[in-house]
Amino acid sequence: MARYTGPVCRLCRREGEKLFLKGERCYSDKCSVGRRSYAPGQHGQGRKKNSEYATQFRMKQKAKRYYGLLENQFHMYFLEAERRQGVTGENLLRLLESRLDNVVYRLGFASSRKEARQLVLHNHFTVNGKKVNIPSYLVKEGDTVAVRSSSLDSEKIKAVLEANASRPTPNWLSRDNDTKSGKVLNLPAREDIDTPVEESLIVELYSK
Numbered sequence: 001m002a003r004y005t006g007p008v009c010r011l012c013r014r015e016g017e018k019l020f021l022k023g024e025r026c027y028s029d030k031c032s033v034g035r036r037s038y039a040p041g042q043h044g045q046g047r048k049k050n051s052e053y054a055t056q057f058r059m060k061q062k063a064k065r066y067y068g069l070l071e072n073q074f075h076m077y078f079l080e081a082e083r084r085q086g087v088t089g090e091n092l093l094r095l096l097e098s099r100l101d102n103v104v105y106r107l108g109f110a111s112s113r114k115e116a117r118q119l120v121l122h123n124h125f126t127v128n129g130k131k132v133n134i135p136s137y138l139v140k141e142g143d144t145v146a147v148r149s150s151s152l153d154s155e156k157i158k159a160v161l162e163a164n165a166s167r168p169t170p171n172w173l174s175r176d177n178d179t180k181s182g183k184v185l186n187l188p189a190r191e192d193i194d195t196p197v198e199e200s201l202i203v204e205l206y207s208k
Contacts, residue, residue: 056205063197067096068113073136078206089199090190097188097195100127101135103145107175107182108164115160124151139184146181170194 050058064074081091096102101110101117104125110116117135119125125132126146127139139145151157161180169175172188 053205053208056201059198059201060205063096063195063199063202066113066195066197067099067102068117069096075206078202089203092202093190093193093195093197093199094187095138097193098138098140099135100125100132100137100139100145103139103173103182103184106170106173107145108161108167108169109145109147109180109182110160111164119157119160124148124154124157141184141186143184144181145184146179152180 060074064071067074069077077095078088078092081088081095084091097106101113101120104110104116104120105113109125110119120135121133123131123133124147126148127137128144129146131148147157147161165177169182170188170192172184172186172192173182174185175182
């Protein structure tokens with residue numbers, strides 16, 4: 001599957017804010033957004049006045065990069081959000097939050113969504129006791145996500161769990177540090193999602 005392989009800090013600088021794509025580095029003094037808070041490229045420091053379309057486009061790009069998706073993947077989620085009952089923008093964010101790689105990250109079992117995706121692909125997690133290695137798998141209310149027992153001896157997994165043990169867990173999830181598992185209490189409402197995205201602008205963009 002195609003994926004972005006370039007420097008991820010460049011993506012944060014382009015959006016003008018931290019997207020937390022590199023885990024611990026994003027919280028340190030090494031974060032490139034703090035050191036160079038302007039867009040990359042030779043015209044990055046120029047003053048620009050965004051049009052309505054540009055504002056909508058940048059919001060879509062930010063959401064797409066925040067969750068680590070490519071254009072076609074993101075568009076498919078939007079189409080699914082349109083098909084579902086309710087507010088399209090909220091449906092979109094709820095779908096993105098329900099991805100297994102995002103849930104693993106939210107539970108503190110990975111330092112970033114990119115790392116969560118890699119750990120899921122490498123068979124380190126189960127859903128309701130069954131091995132799942134598909135990052136885009138959509139969890140449901142009542143599902144239990146756990147670190148596989150065979151992975152608990154991995155030095156990589158131990159280090160990740162220790163580094164993120166104290167990270168706050170969203171209201172729609174519960175985490176058990178003893179069993180290294182988490183449960184989906186319910187699918188998130190809009191107020192439960194802290195993603196810095198104005199989803200209405202994305203809906204307006206795709207509605208043109």
